[in-house]
Every structure is written in C-alpha cells, then in structure tokens.
Amino acid sequence: MARGSARRRTAVALLVTTAVVAPAGVLATAAPAQAAPYCNVTTGSHQRQVERFLKLTVDGRQSLKDCRAIQAFQTRHGIAPNAGWAGPVTWGVMHLMNQQKAAGKNPNRSGRCPTDKGRIACVDLTRQLSWIQDGRRLVHGPVPVRTGRNGHETRTGAKKVYWRNKNHWSTLYDVAMPYAQFFDGGIAFHSIKGSVWSPPGSHGCVNLRRSDAATYWSLLRNGDDVHVWGRKPGT
Known part of the structure; x- marks a missing residue:
C-alpha cells in the first residue's frame, strides 16, 4: 500500500507540473500567424x-x-x-x-465664390474643396472636404451660418460631429475621424479634417456667409 501510494503521489505531482507549465508553452508558441490581407494581382482598369x-x-x-x-x-x-x-x-x-493640388493658393480663380460679402466660406462640390475668404483675401485653405453622397447631396446656393455647437452629437446618425457649424437645415461643417477622401461621401454635411474644422470654428461666426456650388463626382 505504501509503495502504491508513492506511485500515485508521483503521478499527481507530474500532472500538476504539466498543468502549470504546459499551457504557458502553448500560449507562447501556438498563436496562429496573421494572414496577410488578400491582394488582387489582376491588372486594373486604371x-x-x-x-x-x-x-x-x-x-x-x-x-x-x-x-x-x-x-x-x-x-x-x-x-x-x-x-x-x-x-x-x-x-x-x-x-x-x-x-x-492643382488649385494651389488661388482656388477662386473661376470667380464662382462671391467676394463682395466680407467673410465667406466657399464650398466647391466638383473639386471637393473649401476655403474661407474675406473679400478678395484668402484667409484659410483651400482644404479638402467630403460632401454628400448620391441621394444625400449637399444643397447648393447662398447660405449663412446660423447655429454652432463645438461638441455636437447627431441623434439622427448617432455619431459625434465636433466643431459643428450649421448653415442649411441639418447640414453643417464638422470634423470626422478617418479620411475626408473616403467614398462614397457624407449624408449632406461638409466633412473636414479635425485641424481644418477647428480653424473654421475659430474664423466663422453666426451670420457669416456660405456659398456652395458645383456637383460632387458620382452624384
């Protein structure tokens, strides 16, 4: 009996040692390598x-x-x-x-944005560009923007900033809209996370990079003019 008990104690000790040591080794070595994203090696149309x-x-x-x-x-x-x-x-x-990039520092070369209104925010839907002018003087920009996708196009025409909320939250889309400056119903300038070049576009707002949205916030006030024209590619 004593000899059998000794054998059982040895077996238990080995099991305990395995239970403590083996999982650590498995965790350190058995994690599968992450597969590289699929890459299409077919020649593209462009x-x-x-x-x-x-x-x-x-x-x-x-x-x-x-x-x-x-x-x-x-x-x-x-x-x-x-x-x-x-x-x-x-x-x-x-x-x-x-x-x-070709717009350079003269984005209003065509004169589509009126320069006789004092401070004005210009939005060119065709080139997805915006800038702020004070009369003929370029104050900020041009900067890239992302406007309304097909079916949610940003409306064109003469507008005015009428309400500002630095930490706005959209209850309609359940998303943050930092530095929101509304100028046409629910349409506003505001910053977004991610790229302003990401397709297909917004639900009508003029999306800006955070640094640009912060600058727009510092430059515009209620009552300032906004002028929107052109047509976003793909709409």
Whole structure:
C-alpha cells in the first residue's frame, strides 16, 4: 500500500507540473500567424494612372509590389474592398487629389465664390474643396472636404451660418460631429475621424479634417456667409 501510494503521489505531482507549465508553452508558441490581407494581382482598369500617382513603375501591369502599394492607399482612405486593384473608385480618389493640388493658393480663380460679402466660406462640390475668404483675401485653405453622397447631396446656393455647437452629437446618425457649424437645415461643417477622401461621401454635411474644422470654428461666426456650388463626382 505504501509503495502504491508513492506511485500515485508521483503521478499527481507530474500532472500538476504539466498543468502549470504546459499551457504557458502553448500560449507562447501556438498563436496562429496573421494572414496577410488578400491582394488582387489582376491588372486594373486604371493601372497606369494609379501607378503614376503612386510613383510606381508605370508599365500597365499589376505586380505584387503594385498591389501592396495600392492596398495601403485604399486602407488609408477607407476605399473598399481594399484588395489592391487599380479600379475606377481608387483612381477617382487620386484624380480628385490631383485636382485639389492643382488649385494651389488661388482656388477662386473661376470667380464662382462671391467676394463682395466680407467673410465667406466657399464650398466647391466638383473639386471637393473649401476655403474661407474675406473679400478678395484668402484667409484659410483651400482644404479638402467630403460632401454628400448620391441621394444625400449637399444643397447648393447662398447660405449663412446660423447655429454652432463645438461638441455636437447627431441623434439622427448617432455619431459625434465636433466643431459643428450649421448653415442649411441639418447640414453643417464638422470634423470626422478617418479620411475626408473616403467614398462614397457624407449624408449632406461638409466633412473636414479635425485641424481644418477647428480653424473654421475659430474664423466663422453666426451670420457669416456660405456659398456652395458645383456637383460632387458620382452624384
């Protein structure tokens, strides 16, 4: 009996040791490696344009390197699916960025935004640009914006800022709208998280990067003019 008890005590000790040590080893070594996101290596419909924009080798043929670079751009700007394919949506975002860059420091070259009203916030839907002028003087911008998607287009015309709420919360969409400045019913300037280039667009508001929204908050007041014109691509 004593010899049998000794054997049982030894077996229990081994089980306890295994129960304490083995899980730690399993946890340290058995976690599966994260699979890389799927990358579409098919040549896209806008391959050359996308390659040129990303400063890749412009040969019109998709490579894994191309795919990874395109995928990173898509992920950064909320383009779905982010599989690295050089399609029309991805090129549309890049083309818009090119247009915005071309605006330089003279965004009102066409004179579409009236400059005889004193302080005014200008919103060009076609180029997805906004800026603030004081008469003929450019005060801030131009800055990229994201306006209303198809079916929720930002309305055009002459408006005025009529209500401001720095920490506004939308009860309609259950989302934060920091630095909200309303100028047309429920339509407001406000900041968003993520990229202002992410498609398809807002529900009508003029979305800004946080730093730009904060500057707009510091520059505009109730009663200031807002002028909206043009047409957002895809609407």
